[in-house]
Amino acid sequence: MPAFLRLDQALSWAALCTQAEAMRALDVRSALAQDPNRVAAFSQAAPHVYADLSKHHWTPALEAQLQQLAVETGVLAQRDAMFAGAIVNDTEQRQVMHWLLRQPSVQGLPVTLHAAWREVQSTLDAMLKFAEQVREDAAITDVVHIGIGGSDLGPQMAVQALRPYAVKGKRFHFVSNVDGHELDDVLQGLSASRTLFLIASKTFTTIETMTNARSARSWFLAQQGGEVARHFVALTTNVTEAGAFGIETCFGFWDWVGGRYSLWSAIGLPLAIAIGAEGFRSFLAGGHAMDQHFLQAEPAANLPVRLGLLDVWYRNGLGYASRCIAPYHSGLRRFPAYLQQLEMESNGKRVDHAGRALPYATSPVLWGEPGTNGQHAFFQMLHQGTDTVPVEFIAVREPQHGLAEHHEQLLANALAQAQALLQGKADAGGHRDFPGNRPSTFLLLDRLDPASLGALIALHEHRVFVSGAIWGINSFDQWGVELGKVLAKDIRQRLTTGHLQTLDPSTAALLQRVRS
Ligand code: F6P
Numbered sequence: 404m405p406a407f408l409r410l411d412q413a414l415s416w417a418a419l420c421t422q423a424e425a426m427r428a429l430d431v432r433s434a435l436a437q438d439p440n441r442v443a444a445f446s447q448a449a450p451h452v453y454a455d456l457s458k459h460h461w462t463p464a465l466e467a468q469l470q471q472l473a474v475e476t477g478v479l480a481q482r483d484a485m486f487a488g489a490i491v492n493d494t495e496q497r498q499v500m501h502w503l504l505r506q507p508s509v510q511g512l513p514v515t516l517h518a519a520w521r522e523v524q525s526t527l528d529a530m531l532k533f534a535e536q537v538r539e540d541a542a543i544t545d546v547v548h549i550g551i552g553g554s555d556l557g558p559q560m561a562v563q564a565l566r567p568y569a570v571k572g573k574r575f576h577f578v579s580n581v582d583g584h585e586l587d588d589v590l591q592g593l594s595a596s597r598t599l600f601l602i603a604s605k606t607f608t609t610i611e612t613m614t615n616a617r618s619a620r621s622w623f624l625a626q627q628g629g630e631v632a633r634h635f636v637a638l639t640t641n642v643t644e645a646g647a648f649g650i651e652t653c654f655g656f657w658d659w660v661g662g663r664y665s666l667w668s669a670i671g672l673p674l675a676i677a678i679g680a681e682g683f684r685s686f687l688a689g690g691h692a693m694d695q696h697f698l699q700a701e702p703a704a705n706l707p708v709r710l711g712l713l714d715v716w717y718r719n720g721l722g723y724a725s726r727c728i729a730p731y732h733s734g735l736r737r738f739p740a741y742l743q744q745l746e747m748e749s750n751g752k753r754v755d756h757a758g759r760a761l762p763y764a765t766s767p768v769l770w771g772e773p774g775t776n777g778q779h780a781f782f783q784m785l786h787q788g789t790d791t792v793p794v795e796f797i798a799v800r801e802p803q804h805g806l807a808e809h810h811e812q813l814l815a816n817a818l819a820q821a822q823a824l825l826q827g828k829a830d831a832g833g834h835r836d837f838p839g840n841r842p843s844t845f846l847l848l849d850r851l852d853p854a855s856l857g858a859l860i861a862l863h864e865h866r867v868f869v870s871g872a873i874w875g876i877n878s879f880d881q882w883g884v885e886l887g888k889v890l891a892k893d894i895r896q897r898l899t900t901g902h903l904q905t906l907d908p909s910t911a912a913l914l915q916r917v918r919s
Contacts, residue, residue: 723790
């Protein structure tokens with residue numbers, strides 16, 4: 404990557420910092436009352452998603468300065484480099500092209516990417532053909548997807564979210580944890596001959612996935628379920644290892660697809676089986692529409708850019724260390740977990756592209772639960788706790804059930820919670836007072852369908868890209884997950900041998916206790 408200025412090197416950032424106190428103290432209630440244009444100024448339509456950003460601690464003038472920050476830090480140039488196929492992931496010397504997976508034609512693509520696009524299309528066609536075959540195969544009643552991290556969170560979240568669009572007569576199961584309880588639970592209810600196992604692993608070496616895959620294969624053989632080659636499919640970039648496992652049907656992808664960006668690739672096969680080829684293409688189209696918005700909308704009307712700037716403002720300007728994700732749709736119950744990997748694995752970094760330690764904070768902690776459940780659990784802290792936690796509401800106008808009363812109550816709660824966080828309430832003082840003036844984003848979809856889910860995910864991918872670009876970090880590697888993997892191998896051996904040499908006293912004592 405060519406060098407760009409980082410957050411702390413930008414002149415506009417120094418100017419922005421001088422306004423932090425004023426913006427923290429900004430009474431958004433008064434700002435809304437006094438400025439009849441505030442809601443319009445902070446409303447942003449993007450493909451399939453409408454956003455209200457008016458309840459935040461910023462003003463149009465401040466946002467304009469944040470836009471200047473984006474210019475100084477080369478956000479758009481970095482975006483264009485990604486879409487041109489440059490080596491954006493420079494610690495692994497890789498292009499970053501998950502967006503190419505949802506590109507419908509070569510139109511507008513650099514000629515250098517045409518060959519990659521054609522490969523994507525032929526893999527997609529083969530995968531969707533296979534998905535249709537499985538959908539029509541009445542002998543297969545259960546699909547078990549085994550994978551972890553990006554090879555699990557995306558497909559699991561999306562299959563749940565789009566359940567109303569799923570083929571009838573098939574059940575989908577997801578096994579990620581190496582904790583045998585998870586696989587055991589799933590296998591209990593299965594008939595081997597009626598089950599299709601999808602082994603999803605970019606590397607096909609991840610210990611959790613391979614352990615689960617081997618145990619699933621042993622169970623399948625013990626149950627005399629049939630041929631492994633017919634009942635096991637691999638979704639991987641490592642075709643050789645998949646072959647060694649005994650798998651013949653393999654759908655590949657490329658090293659330029661990061662694990663947490665891989666739902667659009669062969670890793671999305673369970674979703675394709677669930678919603679069919681047409682549904683999956685519509686999902687890709689929704690993501691592509693958001694790509695086009697990110698590429699073409701002017702920065703001041705560009706939702707990923709605006710959200711990414713707000714994220715930087717909150718993290719570094721106002722010092723908010725976490726963001727609560729509150730999807731008011733039970734189909735999105737795994738969306739907070741999905742976003743945790745997307746944002747925290749991408750931007751949980753402490754050095755810049757050149758490996759220099761950063762003098763400022765990066766990824767916030769993301770967390771959340773679907774509303775209205777969260778209201779009866781942790782919303783107390785959001786309303787009256789000592790920390791300000793920006794909340795991101797995600798609501799859907801049209802339900803896919805006939806229980807109209809439920810949906811009205813659900814939407815009323817989403818709106819009321821955002822309103823309560825903003826308004827607060829002065830009471831007799833003390834325990835019953837709500838300070839209010841607490842910030843939230845409100846994202847609204849017309850309905851949760853394949854296209855809007857695709858757009859919602861791509862929106863978050865790009866917003867994470869924007870904040871990562873301003874922070875000057877590589878959002879596409881994940882070295883921080885490696886150390887634990889290496890140490891677990893060593894500890895595993897020590898659990899057998901009991902050797903404690905060179906261990907710190909705490910780990911040694913725990914290991915002894917576990918072994919006893
Ligand atoms: O350990 C983190 C990670 O590398 C993630 O980035 C990735 O999504 C996950 O492991 C699974 O990796 P794989 O798809 O290679 O099994």
